[in-house]
Amino acid sequence: xxxxxxxxxxxxxxxxxxxxxxxAEKTFKVSEDPYKKKYYLLEMFPYPSGRIHMGHVRNYTIGxxxxxxxxxxxxxxxxxxxxxxxxxPAENAAIKHNTHPASWTYENMNYMKGQLRxxxxxxDWDRELATCDPEYYRWEQLFFITLYxxxxxxxxxxTVNWCDQCRTVLANEQVIxxxxxxxxxQVVPKEMNGWFFxxxxxxxxxxxxxxxxxxxPEKVLTMQRNWIGKSVGAEIDFPIENSxxxxxxFTTRPDTIYGSTFMSIAPEHPLLPSLVQxxxxxxxxxxxxxxxxxxxxxxQPEDExxxxxxxxxxxxxxxxxxxxxxxxxANFILMEYGTGAVMAVPAHDQRDFEFAKKYDIPIKVVxxxxxKSLDPATIxxxxxxxxxxxxxxxxxxxxxTEAKIAITELAALKGFxxxxxxxxxxxxxxxxxxxxxxxxxxINCPECGIQPVPEQDLPVTLPTDIRFDxxxxxxxxxxxxxxxVKCPKCGADxxxxxxxxxxxxxxxxxxxxxxxxxxxxxLNKDAVDYWLPVDQYIGGIEHAILHLLYARxxxxxxxxxxxxxxxxxxxxxxxxxxxxxxxxxxSKSKGNVIDPNDLIxxxxxxxxxxxxLFAAPPERDLEWNDKGVEGSSRFLWRVFRFVTNNLEMxxxxxxxxxxxxxxxxxxxxxRKMHQTIRKVGNxxxxxxxxxxxxxxxxxxxNTLFSVTGENAKEExxxxxxxxxxxxxxxxxxxxxxxFCEQLWELxxxxxxxxxxxWPEFDPEAAKDEExxxxxxxxxxxxxxxxxxxxIADDQLKEMAVSDEKxxxxxxDKEIRKIIIVxxxxxxxxx
RNA sequence: GCGAGAGUGGCGAAAUUGGUAGACGCACUGGACUUAGGAUCCAGCCCACUUACCUGGAUGGGGGUUCGAGUCCCCCCUCUCGCACCA
Numbered sequence: 035x036x037x038x039x040x041x042x043x044x045x046x047x048x049x050x051x052x053x054x055x056x057x058a059e060k061t062f063k064v065s066e067d068p069y070k071k072k073y074y075l076l077e078m079f080p081y082p083s084g085r086i087h088m089g090h091v092r093n094y095t096i097g098x099x100x101x102x103x104x105x106x107x108x109x110x111x112x113x114x115x116x117x118x119x120x121x122x123p124a125e126n127a128a129i130k131h132n133t134h135p136a137s138w139t140y141e142n143m144n145y146m147k148g149q150l151r152x153x154x155x156x157x158d159w160d161r162e163l164a165t166c167d168p169e170y171y172r173w174e175q176l177f178f179i180t181l182y183x184x185x186x187x188x189x190x191x192x193t194v195n196w197c198d199q200c201r202t203v204l205a206n207e208q209v210i211x212x213x214x215x216x217x218x219x220q221v222v223p224k225e226m227n228g229w230f231f232x233x234x235x236x237x238x239x240x241x242x243x244x245x246x247x248x249x250x251p252e253k254v255l256t257m258q259r260n261w262i263g264k265s266v267g268a269e270i271d272f273p274i275e276n277s278x279x280x281x282x283x284f285t286t287r288p289d290t291i292y293g294s295t296f297m298s299i300a301p302e303h304p305l306l307p308s309l310v311q312x313x314x315x316x317x318x319x320x321x322x323x324x325x326x327x328x329x330x331x332x333x334q335p336e337d338e339x340x341x342x343x344x345x346x347x348x349x350x351x352x353x354x355x356x357x358x359x360x361x362x363x364a365n366f367i368l369m370e371y372g373t374g375a376v377m378a379v380p381a382h383d384q385r386d387f388e389f390a391k392k393y394d395i396p397i398k399v400v401x402x403x404x405x406k407s408l409d410p411a412t413i414x415x416x417x418x419x420x421x422x423x424x425x426x427x428x429x430x431x432x433x434x435t436e437a438k439i440a441i442t443e444l445a446a447l448k449g450f451x452x453x454x455x456x457x458x459x460x461x462x463x464x465x466x467x468x469x470x471x472x473x474x475x476x477i478n479c480p481e482c483g484i485q486p487v488p489e490q491d492l493p494v495t496l497p498t499d500i501r502f503d504x505x506x507x508x509x510x511x512x513x514x515x516x517x518x519v520k521c522p523k524c525g526a527d528x529x530x531x532x533x534x535x536x537x538x539x540x541x542x543x544x545x546x547x548x549x550x551x552x553x554x555x556x557l558n559k560d561a562v563d564y565w566l567p568v569d570q571y572i573g574g575i576e577h578a579i580l581h582l583l584y585a586r587x588x589x590x591x592x593x594x595x596x597x598x599x600x601x602x603x604x605x606x607x608x609x610x611x612x613x614x615x616x617x618x619x620x621s622k623s624k625g626n627v628i629d630p631n632d633l634i635x636x637x638x639x640x641x642x643x644x645x646x647l648f649a650a651p652p653e654r655d656l657e658w659n660d661k662g663v664e665g666s667s668r669f670l671w672r673v674f675r676f677v678t679n680n681l682e683m684x685x686x687x688x689x690x691x692x693x694x695x696x697x698x699x700x701x702x703x704x705r706k707m708h709q710t711i712r713k714v715g716n717x718x719x720x721x722x723x724x725x726x727x728x729x730x731x732x733x734x735x736n737t738l739f740s741v742t743g744e745n746a747k748e749e750x751x752x753x754x755x756x757x758x759x760x761x762x763x764x765x766x767x768x769x770x771x772x773f774c775e776q777l778w779e780l781x782x783x784x785x786x787x788x789x790x791x792w793p794e795f796d797p798e799a800a801k802d803e804e805x806x807x808x809x810x811x812x813x814x815x816x817x818x819x820x821x822x823x824x825i826a827d828d829q830l831k832e833m834a835v836s837d838e839k840x841x842x843x844x845x846d847k848e849i850r851k852i853i854i855v856x857x858x859x860x861x862x863x864x
Numbered sequence: 865g866c867g868a869g870a871g872u873g874g875c876g877a878a879a880u881u882g883g884u885a886g887a888c889g890c891a892c893u894g895g896a897c898u899u900a901g902g903a904u905c906c907a908g909c910c911c912a913c914u915u916a917c918c919u920g921g922a923u924g925g926g927g928g929u930u931c932g933a934g935u936c937c938c939c940c941c942u943c944u945c946g947c948a949c950c951a
Contacts, residue, residue, distance in 0.1 A: 253868055257946060260867075265950070285951060341949075366949045376951045385949060458950060578946080648889070649876060657876060665889050726878070729888035745906090808884045813932040815884055853931050855883055863931045
């Protein structure tokens with residue numbers, strides 16, 4: 035093999051050349067075109083942490099292939115990129131390196147943008163946005179105020195996870211085994227005022243519309259459904275003995291209400307102090323409450339904790355049968371769910387069963403399973419399934435499913451209860467005591483209370499003249515020029531809200547903002563209606579709940595504020611797997627990190643793209659393999675050499691190919707080409723399985739080499755070779771765009787590949803001339819036949835039974851049956 | 865514990881959805897060309913008995929349905945992810 039300059043695949047020069055051309059010509063810039071079918075492709079935008087990692091490379095490569103493929107298929111493709119630019123790491127870096135979060139963030143964005151360009155991703159960079167830009171977050175502030183006026187945003191005091199070292203609230207995800215994820219400080223609960231989005235107003239819709247998200251992975255939908263957690267049941271009032279108060283309980287099992295033998299309430303239940311007031315139980319209960327609180331803080335594994343409780347000394351009355359039920363407070367009752375009070379039915383709830391056994395509380399069976407009779411004295415566990423109602427007055431002998439309804443109806447009729455639906459979903463707390471975020475546009479006036487910032491005063495810009503002290507406390511809290519304002523209503527001295535938004539607020543609507551070029555309004559209706567919803571969204575599974583749920587919620591808010599028309603943001607969702615190395619997720623601490631820069635330097639972006647697509651289907655984890663990359667590199671080199679060594683032939687004009695006039699080798703290659711076009715198209719279209727698409731192209735290349743190589747049987751028609759090379763370049767172009775553009779140009783094409791159409795296959799030309807039919811005897815493969823497709827069954831049967839190898843296995847046994855599967859096999863049953 | 869997904873060569877993975885198990889690639893082995901090769905080309909490559917053919921055996925394990933099972937059904941094992949006292 036020669037080593038002259040023509041055959042050298044100089045990926046550095048090639049990639050630079052095309053990237054500059056795409057940038058200069060704005061090749062991937064788009065605008066609304068009513069005459070073209072739109073396709074909005076979006077990958078989850080990155081946090082500008084410093085440099086891109088292999089996860090980004092994989093995510094964005096997958097997206098770019100789809101974007102480029104859809105363009106070739108004639109779609110008007112929107113493929114934007116931006117920066118999820120607010121967040122804590124910027125603040126930490128600023129403190130550590132004595133810089134400003136803004137300069138740290140913008141430097142990172144700038145560097146990472148260069149990296150993305152080096153990968154050759156086909157973004158419309160004119161639409162780039164950074165969420166830390168006031169031109170972005172000002173609209174979010176406007177939404178917030180609008181929603182405040184619509185009563186979808188409110189402020190309340192709650193318990194939050196607080197890290198004293200970092201001086202901030204932590205999200206639940208940032209608390210690992212009760213410790214802060216960054217500094218391992220014990221996280222403490224703290225009562226704080228915070229702002230909330232009323233996502234619970236949309237619980238029902240968010241749940242119901244999971245049904246319509248047929249383009250989402252079932253796994254993600256299941257997680258969202260569980261997170262929303264709808265339970266249908268009843269709310270029943272149990273009057274408290276010697277009191278005018280009632281204990282309100284929520285249950286999904288009203289059919290078991292006659293079986294309740296005690297009552298359990300959460301240690302934080304507001305009625306608890308009055309229940310123990312004046313009883314001798316007061317001290318014991320207080321002690322228990324205090325202890326439980328401590329244990330909860332430590333977030334001990336539950337099995338170590340066990341189910342515990344104490345009697346309060348008070349009783350309540352079951353409104354159905356007048357039974358007197360002792361009220362306990364127990365550590366497993368959650369104040370946040372339902373009403374914080376639970377009627378305990380030990381016979382039919384495992385937790386209540388364990389509790390009753392432990393504290394020697396009676397057990398009463400009210401549901402009998404089919405054909406059995408449970409004895410409360412001997413049962414070893416609660417019976418939680420449906421059955422027949424017993425010991426329940428007029429409801430006896432009802433099916434438990436019917437009794438549920440009947441018992442609830444009675445409560446409604448008598449006025450001590452009603453049907454009730456409960457959700458697990460909590461309202462979304464968005465206040466963060468941090469600096470590097472979008473300011474919450476609110477003012478607290480000592481006279482008038484909470485006042486939204488007037489719209490004409492927006493944006494509330496995050497001040498940049500700040501200094502961090504060692505404590506890590508947000509400088510906004512002490513920055514007088516920021517917080518000291520006049521009340522917009524009365525003009526009195528007032529205090530500006532110094533908390534900032536959770537960064538998930540920014541990422542909840544960026545996909546809508548990408549559709550709009552204007553900067554003077556939040557969203558341009560025409561543009562947004564043209565582009566939304568996102569046709570294909572791609573990102574990691576780790577956002578299955580948080581980001582994806584918030585984005586769905588925000589879409590509904592934007593719709594209800596009249597900015598957009600659609601109710602769901604993402605029609606199709608692809609959750610790509612992780613990139614792992616040596617069996618573990620890449621991480622600095624494990625020392626198994628691969629830097630994309632090194633790979634691009636060594637192999638070029640096209641090889642990196644190709645391998646990350648080839649090694650595994652997108653939804654699965656990808657095991658990074660240094661040797662495997664070389665295989666992908668080798669493949670590109672081989673194609674490059676073939677093309678550059680045969681430029682003369684490949685540069686000639688196409689003549690019309692007529693399959694009938696071709697010799698055997700030419701026909702073979704021609705057929706393989708059409709089969710490959712069909713397969714690659716199907717693999718991309720059906721499932722984004724680029725790994726099998728690439729292997730199909732490799733097969734075509736192998737065929738090309740074998741029919742044109744030194745041992746080739748006959749001359750292959752140059753037009754067929756040229757056609758095959760064109761097909762290889764077209765099919766590979768979404769995956770290895772620079773490489774293909776270069777060879778496309780070298781082979782005499784005047785228009786670039788970025789303007790080319792996806793090739794069509796000819797079904798006639800793709801048809802096999804000869805197929806292999808397997809002959810089985812009793813289901814075992816015994817022989818193979820080469821026949822024409824569509825051969826008659828009778829003829830095939832004849833050939834099969836007279837086949838020498840098959841005969842050996844038939845012997846003189848009786849043939850009982852012959853099964854023929856068209857174009858596939860013959861099975862002789864003897 | 866509950867829910868979801870997965871288990872196929874030395875490795876990453878394919879398998880027209882019930883019809884030739886292991887495409888494609890990596891690694892490995894031999895050969896060619898070479899001053900050299902970690903470049904390139906050719907050949908081999910699931911396991912067992914084999915010079916070879918033939919023939920058995922193989923898709924986590926066990927059963928079943930079927931002419932035929934990696935694929936469908938039942939039981940069990942292992943791994944990954946998610947939720948974790950949700951009344």
